[in-house]
Amino acid sequence: MILEGWLVVLIGRGAVVLNNDGRCGAASSGDYMTYPRKFASYRWFRPVLVGILFLFLYINLQAIVLMGYTFGFGAESFEQVAGGGYYEAMNFFDNPQVAVSLVLIAAMLPCLALASYIVKDRPFSSYSSSRGNGWSWKLFSRCLVVALLVLGLGFLPPLALTFLSDAEVVEFRFNLLGLLLIVGIVPFQCVAEEYVFRGFISQTLASWTRLPIVGVVVPSLMFAALHPYNLVGIVNIFLVGVAFSLLAWRTKGLEASSAFHIVTNVGAFLLTAVHFAGEKTSGISSEVSVVSACFDVAIVLVYVVCIFVIMRKKPDWFECVDGFKTERSVDFSN
Numbered sequence: 001m002i003l004e005g006w007l008v009v010l011i012g013r014g015a016v017v018l019n020n021d022g023r024c025g026a027a028s029s030g031d032y033m034t035y036p037r038k039f040a041s042y043r044w045f046r047p048v049l050v051g052i053l054f055l056f057l058y059i060n061l062q063a064i065v066l067m068g069y070t071f072g073f074g075a076e077s078f079e080q081v082a083g084g085g086y087y088e089a090m091n092f093f094d095n096p097q098v099a100v101s102l103v104l105i106a107a108m109l110p111c112l113a114l115a116s117y118i119v120k121d122r123p124f125s126s127y128s129s130s131r132g133n134g135w136s137w138k139l140f141s142r143c144l145v146v147a148l149l150v151l152g153l154g155f156l157p158p159l160a161l162t163f164l165s166d167a168e169v170v171e172f173r174f175n176l177l178g179l180l181l182i183v184g185i186v187p188f189q190c191v192a193e194e195y196v197f198r199g200f201i202s203q204t205l206a207s208w209t210r211l212p213i214v215g216v217v218v219p220s221l222m223f224a225a226l227h228p229y230n231l232v233g234i235v236n237i238f239l240v241g242v243a244f245s246l247l248a249w250r251t252k253g254l255e256a257s258s259a260f261h262i263v264t265n266v267g268a269f270l271l272t273a274v275h276f277a278g279e280k281t282s283g284i285s286s287e288v289s290v291v292s293a294c295f296d297v298a299i300v301l302v303y304v305v306c307i308f309v310i311m312r313k314k315p316d317w318f319e320c321v322d323g324f325k326t327e328r329s330v331d332f333s334n
Helices: 046-073 075-085 096-106 108-119 137-164 176-209 212-225 231-251 255-273 290-313
Strands: 007-011 014-018 169-172 274-276
Touching: 046 096, 046 108, 046 176, 096 108, 096 176, 108 176, 137 255, 137 290, 176 212, 176 231, 176 255, 212 231, 231 255, 231 290, 255 274, 255 290
Parallel strands: none
Antiparallel strands: 007 014, 169 274
């Protein structure tokens, strides 16, 4: 007997709702911020359970790693790791111990995935996107190219002028270990932050209120508050967080925001290898100037505009997994 209605099928890359003719159905594509409400398993309290379990797992993991690190390398090494929370100390080329700090941030991702699996809230792929295909490597790679082009065109000219000017390079502290740590750890740190703030928290708040804008603004405030910058830097991070949230909302997934986040962070850490005369730090500082903040926000806005233009010109980049566009939506919680 063929059951009427919708058959929820969990496949390797995501959760897709199929109708009786096998085509991609309503819950396979929808508003990213309120996407959790599309699932029959949705209950308002389940994200609370996921959040509590996530914090329990993450805090205990942090404690175990830091105690083990202190026991193995001594209290002085622990202070270097703890100092990694202040950006002046976050230099992989001089202080590779700060890698532990970023590894702990990256550990948020498996902790969140495990918490979601234990609570059985919804498929973890629904944190990745609301297009029905979970995380899209093809879309991510394309956005990564766009991010590299935008950042390259935005930062390389002023950087080249700095090198060509009379600015004296006091130190060039590049080494292979620092490069490997940056390339191997920073992308996971960035993606973990996207899943927690633009994924879990944004979707939870928007689903509770049924207002996607709440999922854009509130997590961005939280994201900014956790960065140890001065006031200008915090405002800068808030605006960047809003831009990332808008990307997740409009592209129905985390690929575009993750791509730009990775390129900017990797680039910032790579620049710590160069120390110019007259600079107190090399590359990263907790003290952000108004000019620097405006430049950062402008670059992010250029990237957002580029992605939105691509959405209009190349809508197939953001389609459902099997190529069927789905504009209808059904709230299975009702």
